[in-house]
Amino acid sequence: MVGYAFMGSAHSQAWRTVNRVFDLPLHARMTAVCGRDEANVAAAAARLGWEQHTTDWRALVSRDDIDLIDICTPGDSHAEIAIAALAAGKHVLCEKPLANTIDEARQMAAAAERGAAAGVRSMCGFNYRRVPAVALMRRMVADGRIGDIRHVRAVYLQDWITDPQFPLVWRLQKDKAGSGALGDIGAHIIDLTQFVTGQRITGVTALTETFVKERPLPQASSGLSAAAGDGNGTVTTGQVTVDDAALFLARLDGGAIATYEATRFATGRKNGLRVEINGSLGSIAFDFERMNELEFYDATEPSTEQGFTTILVTEPDHPYLSAWWPPGHGIGYEHSFTHQARDLIEAIATGADPAPSFTDALQVQLVLDAVLRSAGHGSGWTDVEPIFAEVAA
Ligand code: SOE
Numbered sequence: 114m115v116g117y118a119f120m121g122s123a124h125s126q127a128w129r130t131v132n133r134v135f136d137l138p139l140h141a142r143m144t145a146v147c148g149r150d151e152a153n154v155a156a157a158a159a160r161l162g163w164e165q166h167t168t169d170w171r172a173l174v175s176r177d178d179i180d181l182i183d184i185c186t187p188g189d190s191h192a193e194i195a196i197a198a199l200a201a202g203k204h205v206l207c208e209k210p211l212a213n214t215i216d217e218a219r220q221m222a223a224a225a226e227r228g229a230a231a232g233v234r235s236m237c238g239f240n241y242r243r244v245p246a247v248a249l250m251r252r253m254v255a256d257g258r259i260g261d262i263r264h265v266r267a268v269y270l271q272d273w274i275t276d277p278q279f280p281l282v283w284r285l286q287k288d289k290a291g292s293g294a295l296g297d298i299g300a301h302i303i304d305l306t307q308f309v310t311g312q313r314i315t316g317v318t319a320l321t322e323t324f325v326k327e328r329p330l331p332q333a334s335s336g337l338s339a340a341a342g343d344g345n346g347t348v349t350t351g352q353v354t355v356d357d358a359a360l361f362l363a364r365l366d367g368g369a370i371a372t373y374e375a376t377r378f379a380t381g382r383k384n385g386l387r388v389e390i391n392g393s394l395g396s397i398a399f400d401f402e403r404m405n406e407l408e409f410y411d412a413t414e415p416s417t418e419q420g421f422t423t424i425l426v427t428e429p430d431h432p433y434l435s436a437w438w439p440p441g442h443g444i445g446y447e448h449s450f451t452h453q454a455r456d457l458i459e460a461i462a463t464g465a466d467p468a469p470s471f472t473d474a475l476q477v478q479l480v481l482d483a484v485l486r487s488a489g490h491g492s493g494w495t496d497v498e499p500i501f502a503e504v505a506a
Pocket of ligand 1: 271298
C-alpha cells in the first residue's frame with residue numbers, strides 16, 4: 114500500500130479483516146506500506162499491521178513477492194504509481210478520484226486495458242458502492258421496482274473547512290487534489306448515482322464557489338484535522354486553489370434528469386451523503402447517516418396503503434451481509450472498504466474484471482471536467498466528453 118493517512122487506515126482495516134470475515138480463494142498478506150517520512154511510515158506500519166515499510170514506492174512495484182499495489186495517496190501521484198505498477202504486472206486498487214486530469218485518467222485507463230489483456234486487474238475505490246443498502250438499491254432499481262427513472266437527487270454535504278482558520282491542507286490545493294469538494298466528494302455521488310441507475314451523465318450546467326480564498330498554511334501536510342502555523346506561533350497563508358462547493362444539473366443517458374450538490378460548507382453536516390431516485394412506479398432513497406436503511410415507496414400498492422417504507426438492510430439475504438452479524442445488528446463506514454477488498458480479491462481469484470474499472474473512473478473524471486468547464490463559462494450547458502474519442506467521430 115502506498116499512503117497511510119485516512120484512506121490508508123481505512124484500507125488497512127479492510128485488508129486486516131477481509132479474510133477473517135469472507136471465505137475467499139486468496140489470502141491478503143499485508144507485506145509492506147510506503148510513505149515519504151521514514152519515522153511516520155514505520156509507526157504507521159506497526160499501527161496498521163503491515164509487515165514492512167519503505168519510503169520508495171518503486172521498490173514495492175519491483176518486488177516479486179508483491180502482487181497488488183493499493184494506492185491511497187493524493188491524486189497527483191495516482192497516475193505515475195498506477196501505470197508503473199500495471200506495467201510491472203501488479204494488480205492495482207486506486208483511491209478516487211482516479212486522477213487529477215483527464216489526460217492522466219486516460220493514460221491510466223489505457224494502462225489498465227493493457228493490464229487486463231495480460232490478466233492484471235485494476236479497480237478504483239468508490240467504496241460507497243459497497244454499502245449493502247446501496248447495493249440493494251441498485252438491485253431493486255435494476256429489477257424495475259421503481260419503473261422508469263425520472264429524477265435523481267444527490268447531495269454530499271460536509272463542513273470540516275467552514276472555519277476560515279482551518280489550514281490549507283492538500284485537499285484544498287489543485288496541484289495535489291485536482292479539484293475540491295467536486296472531485297473529493299462530488300465524485301462519490303456521480304459514481305453512486307450512475308451505479309444505482311445504470312445510466313450515465315451526458316451533460317451538465319454547473320456552479321462552483323470558493324468561499325474562503327486564502328488560508329493559513331498547515332503545520333504538516335496532513336488530513337482532515339490539521340493544525341495551522343509552523344508550530345512556533347508563526348502563521349503564513351496561501352491561496353485556496355479548488356472549489357469549496359460544486360452544484361450542477363445533469364441529464365442522464367436513460368432519460369433521467371438530476372441535481373447534484375457537493376460542499377464542504379454545509380455547516381452541521383459531517384458526512385451527509387443522500388441520494389433519492391423517483392421513478393414511474395416508486396421512489397427509493399439512501400442516507401449515509403442511516404446507512405443500514407433504505408427508504409422505498411411503492412406506487413403500485415393500493416393508494417390506501419402507500420407510504421415510504423424503511424427497509425432495515427441487515428438481513429443475510431441482503432448484499433454482503435450473510436458474512437456479518439445477525440439481523441438488526443448493523444454495520445459501519447469501514448465495512449464498505451472490507452467489501453471492496455472482498456470484491457477485488459474475488460475478481461483476481463476468478464479472473465474477472467472488477468468494477469468500477471479505471472475506464473468507469475475515467476468517465477467520472479470526464480463528468481468532473483464537464484462540471485468545471487461549465488462553471489468556468491457562466492454555467493453554460495456542457496456535454497461530457499465521450500470516453501473513447503473515436504466514438505465521437
Ligand atoms: C474527505 O472529504 C473524505 O475523507 C473523502 O476524501 C472520502 O472519500 C469520503 O468518503 C469522506 O470524506
